Amino acid sequence: xxxxxxxxxxxxxxxxxxxxxxxxxxxxxxxxxxxxxxxxxxxxxxxxxxxxxxxxxxxxxxxxxxxxxxxxxxxxxxxxxxxxxxxxxxxxxxxxxxxxxxxxxxxxxxx
Amino acid sequence: xxxxxxxxxxxxxxxxxxxxxxxxxxxxxxxxxxxxxxxxxxxxxxxxxxxxxxxxxxxxxxxxxxxxxxxxxxxxxxxxxxxxxxxxxxxxxxxxxxxxxxxxxxxxxxxxxxxxx
Numbered sequence: 001x002x003x004x005x006x007x008x009x010x011x012x013x014x015x016x017x018x019x020x021x022x023x024x025x026x027x028x029x030x031x032x033x034x035x036x037x038x039x040x041x042x043x044x045x046x047x048x049x050x051x052x053x054x055x056x057x058x059x060x061x062x063x064x065x066x067x068x069x070x071x072x073x074x075x076x077x078x079x080x081x082x083x084x085x086x087x088x089x090x091x092x093x094x095x096x097x098x099x100x101x102x103x104x105x106x107x108x109x110x111x
Numbered sequence: 112x113x114x115x116x117x118x119x120x121x122x123x124x125x126x127x128x129x130x131x132x133x134x135x136x137x138x139x140x141x142x143x144x145x146x147x148x149x150x151x152x153x154x155x156x157x158x159x160x161x162x163x164x165x166x167x168x169x170x171x172x173x174x175x176x177x178x179x180x181x182x183x184x185x186x187x188x189x190x191x192x193x194x195x196x197x198x199x200x201x202x203x204x205x206x207x208x209x210x211x212x213x214x215x216x217x218x219x220x221x222x223x224x225x226x227x228x
Contacts, residue, residue, distance in 0.1 A: 034217075043220060049215070098159055099156075101155075102153055
């Protein structure tokens, strides 16, 4: 079992729709959870991070964490073509020593 | 100027050659990392360092070595490059986890694309 799992996609949504990206992790001691966006050939950039169970909202983005189910999600409201990218879920291991990344979900937003 | 700078940005080399990828940072972070990215495989950790005297292997360290020359510099070496080391390599930094304000976020360089023929 991979430490961090994501559906590779592509996830296709029309412009203006809600995109829902999901991630599961195996280490129950994981402390911090991150969503990075990566455009093709570019470096990852942080979109959201979350520590506590529940929802965290920042503009059009909402991160959701359920530690009991070991599940993290990212919702993107009012999706735009510029949101088309690969979204990487990352989990900080116990002790905050390193981030383990999922393989990423490719999101395509069509005009 | 970028906070995390990688050189070279692109390199084509031949099997068996020694290659060094360099990373320098101006963020003042203690922690530095080298990741490799292959299509469909996400980011895999090669080596990481928490200070100048600390070096740790990651998931895929075989065939690689690193040197932490100073707090701001962390280099990755391929002693004898092979074609399956063709990939996009990222250096990253983070602050040590102290205090509530530290998010544990990684700050990435722009990447070094290595092709081994």
